[in-house]
Amino acid sequence: MKTIFSKLLTNFILTIVICLAIAGISLSFVIRNYISEQKENELVLKAQVIAQSTKHFFVKNENPHDYINTINHLDSNLGTEVWAVDENGIVIAAAAEHLNCEGSKLSSAELKEMQSGRLTVSNGYSEYFKDPVIRVTTPIIDKNKVIGAVIVYSPVKGIDEATRRLVFMMIFAAIISLSIALIFCIYTSKKIAKPVQKMAEASMEVADGNKFTHVPISTEFKEFNQLAGSFNHMLERIEQNEKRMKDFVGNVSHELKSPLTSIKGFIEALIDGKGKTAERTQKFLSIMDKEANRLIKLIDDLLILCKADSIVKVEPQKINIIKLIQEVITNFEVNAHQKLVSFKLDCASKLLYAKVEPHSLKQIMINLLDNAIKYSPENSQILVTVSPNSNEVEISITDRGPGIPEEDIPNIWDRFYRVDKARSRETGGTGLGLAIVKELIDKNGGEISVKSNIGKGTTFKFKLPIAV
Ligand SMILES: Nc1ncnc2c1ncn2[C@@H]1O[C@H](COP(=O)(O)OP(=O)(O)OP(=O)(O)O)[C@@H](O)[C@H]1O
Ligand SMILES: [Mg+2]
Structure with a gap:
């Protein structure tokens, strides 16, 4: 070759x-x-x-x-x-x-x-x-x-x-210029071939899974520097992805292991039968049921996240978002009622069309409202406002909960991140809810922000394009 x-x-x-x-x-x-x-x-x-x-x-x-x-x-x-x-x-x-x-x-x-x-x-x-x-x-x-x-x-x-003498002179001149050109093109070709060779070697190393060798971006050629820049950028992305993947697998294993270990412990105790009373058996079974539910929720969340991850491009539709938000709130009504928490939907009209993929918006609302109920104190109200302007509509969810510490705010979007691990476990949270929200908002081309006051409450806000 x-x-x-x-x-x-x-x-x-x-x-x-x-x-x-x-x-x-x-x-x-x-x-x-x-x-x-x-x-x-x-x-x-x-x-x-x-x-x-x-x-x-x-x-x-x-x-x-x-x-x-x-x-x-x-x-x-x-x-x-x-x-x-x-x-x-x-x-x-x-x-x-x-x-x-x-x-x-x-x-x-x-x-x-x-x-x-x-x-x-x-x-x-x-x-x-x-x-x-x-x-x-x-x-x-x-x-x-x-x-x-x-x-x-x-x-x-x-x-x-x-004429012959002239031709001889020309051949002589040709040999001299050919030699000069030869030196020049050996030099240039080596210069051109070198960065490409370096990149080929570096990508071979990446392909072999050895290491992520970055290539220099200081050649004489602008195109090679651009290529090397993109190559290095790609390496960084692969490195980050690899790290994310490892962390994710570690986290998933950890999250799966703790409920399973707990279930196994109770099963062993039941098999053992020592000190077995009907009351104890009932208690063990109910703990096992809770842990199994936790596992199911974790796997459900993982599946949603996996689906959101694999979407390359969402297909936004023109939908009446007030109707959709109202439906999600209604589904949460029983849950909220148990915690003596109420909802208030604040919007100017009952009809407002926005461009969004309906399943995404539904999942975003479910996860945000689930958090709001989970972290709201009893007898408090959750306020959902929908405020349209000329070309966008802003949706906000405000609760009167404990708030999120400032230093934790940048991390709440990370997978499995929970501010208070112990408390979150009690409430059955896996730390995937906001990661799913972020992924779906990103895929729909939007942005989400959060404002929180410790002891006073938290507001999540995001925008959608208005459909005409
Ligand atoms: N409304 C809120 N008020 C106070 N803290 C919140 C609120 N929403 C989220 N958080 C904090 O952010 C963390 C991450 O939220 P996220 O929804 O991702 O996880 P989760 O609610 O713990 O679990 P999951 O949603 O998977 O059941 C939560 O553990 C909690 O500490
Ligand atoms: Mg949540």
Whole structure:
């Protein structure tokens, strides 16, 4: 399998090689064309000047052999040759290297070019030269008649040689830039690959359950820093969740164990039968019944909490909350009556629609009212107020109970948290009621607050969006 480093490196090198090849090939073409164009222009100019100065020989019917020879002599080191041909295309003057061609006739193609009366430039093989040449044919015209021509030959080899040298220079430059680019991309690819590798190692460790290694967030790359930041944040969340899970399992085991131990103790006493009286048996059975009820309540609360936990997104509905709150209060009436506690529902109208998931609101009200009754003194009143404003409705539950100490308030939402453990156990509380309330309020996108005065009472308040 490829690593990021090797993949980046191959891509970098490939890109550089392709770019350099394209640049090199196109540049050598452009330069070759430019050089040959320059050369052709130069030859055309030369041919025209020579043709001009040779014309009088042809007009006077004299042989320009010596004149042409002198010109060729001057240019001998440049490889350029100047020839003169008569009106029939017979070579009357050639350079020293091709004196043997004098007297021979031009090829039909060359003859045609000359007789056209126009200056022609051609590029390629000629029967007189073994390498390709540029040939400029300049006809000499007198009285509208071609009376001869000057032909300039120049080897293409020079152009090729210049282009080759240029290509070599370019290859050399390419090798140097490729080496620099190689060093640069090894450095960059390593820099890019390193943080990813670190993150991969860290996540492997987390996956193996070894430890929560945080990755550094001080790389050069903004995206990696963001990724590392989210990765570390995720690690913290996993750590917290793991701790919460452990605490939760510990608490659940503890809460389950104490009633079970108590039930087991009484069962053993009953089996033992020592000092068994009908009255004692009745007492044991009634304690066992209470403990069993505690277990059932604990498990019911755990199931509610588990359900609330697993909700990803609640589906709020438009419901008449006054009706729902009234129903919950009515269900508590008997319970409250036993404790000589009364309810007062304070709201402006009997009809008020809010957007909330009905089961959530019902459970929230049950848990808050259950606490209010549990902690209210006898002959006191629990006040439930529903006060709407333009887009929200505020619901508050106030009791005249003992209140919650300031320092405990931040913790009352925690699972299994009870302010007075001993008292709570007596009242049958498991410390899950407010945890369920908090979870459901969160899932419905709301917020809940509490205000408490020691010895005077407690008020829980939360808001719901009004439905139109
Ligand atoms: N209205 C209240 N007045 C005084 N203390 C309260 C009130 N409501 C809650 N508390 C305190 O907050 C703690 C947590 O409340 P919560 O409802 O979560 O648990 P619980 O009532 O003890 O048990 P459960 O609701 O599971 O039966 C309670 O133990 C109690 O100490
Ligand atoms: Mg409660």
